[in-house]
Amino acid sequence: MDVKPFTFDASEWVPNNPELPVLIYNAPIPDGGFERLFARHGWTGIWTNGVFTYQHYHSGAHEVLGVASGTATLLIGGPGGREFAVKAGSCLILPAGTGHQNLGSSADFQVVGAYPPRQHADILTSAATQETVARIKGLRLPDTDPVQGPSGSLTKLWRESTTA
Numbered sequence: 464m465d466v467k468p469f470t471f472d473a474s475e476w477v478p479n480n481p482e483l484p485v486l487i488y489n490a491p492i493p494d495g496g497f498e499r500l501f502a503r504h505g506w507t508g509i510w511t512n513g514v515f516t517y518q519h520y521h522s523g524a525h526e527v528l529g530v531a532s533g534t535a536t537l538l539i540g541g542p543g544g545r546e547f548a549v550k551a552g553s554c555l556i557l558p559a560g561t562g563h564q565n566l567g568s569s570a571d572f573q574v575v576g577a578y579p580p581r582q583h584a585d586i587l588t589s590a591a592t593q594e595t596v597a598r599i600k601g602l603r604l605p606d607t608d609p610v611q612g613p614s615g616s617l618t619k620l621w622r623e624s625t626t627a
Contacts, residue, residue: 464490466616469545476590477520477541477562478599482624485539485561486617487547488554488610497529497554497575506577506609508584513572514565517588518542521559522598524582527609528563529554533572538564554610556617560591560599579605 468484492500498509506527514528518541530553537547539555541562549555557563565572578584582602587595604622608615 464488464611464616468620469539471540471544471561474541474543474562477518477544478560478591478596479520479540479544479562480558480560480599482600483525483558483621484624485558486556486620488556488616490552490554490610492529492552492554497531501527501529501575501577501609504607504609504612504615505580506605506607507580509575509577511573511575513568514563514574515586516565518562518564519586519588520562520591521557521584522587522591522595523559523602524578524584525559525602525605526557526584527554527577528557529575529610531573531575533569535568535572536566538562538566556609558621559602560596577609579603 467487470484471479530549534550607613608617
């Protein structure tokens with residue numbers, strides 16, 4: 464499975480994550496597969512919808528977004544971040560603090576989202592306070608990769624990032 468890490472510095476008012484890379488997985492996942500995959504690997508709060516058309520980030524949860532259908536251009540990393548073209552089967556793992564926004568999508572664009580257990584996504588659209596940054600830095604790392612399980616790319620790359 465092709466997994467690419469991307470790191471983002473703070474961008475205007477979006478803090479991004481100072482230590483953990485965004486992970487983008489490109490592998491075809493069968494229809495309906497993201498829900499089962501995320502649940503099997505212990506990720507919770509599973510939902511299906513789109514991605515907001517305004518820039519936002521979460522301080523209380525890491526988030527996985529699996530593209531269930533359609534295509535979109537997502538701006539990751541806040542204003543001045545990087546645009547990514549995603550399609551059905553694409554999957555992004557966004558560490559807490561990472562800005563994201565839908566810049567445009569097909570009519571059938573839908574993502575399946577989820578969070579590690581006991582983490583809850585707030586929706587922040589303004590500059591991070593010192594408390595917000597501390598909450599992001601102190602958030603527990605997931606025990607499993609939502610796509611590959613306990614020994615997946617997330618567990619390896621994120622643990623390496625925090626011990627470097």
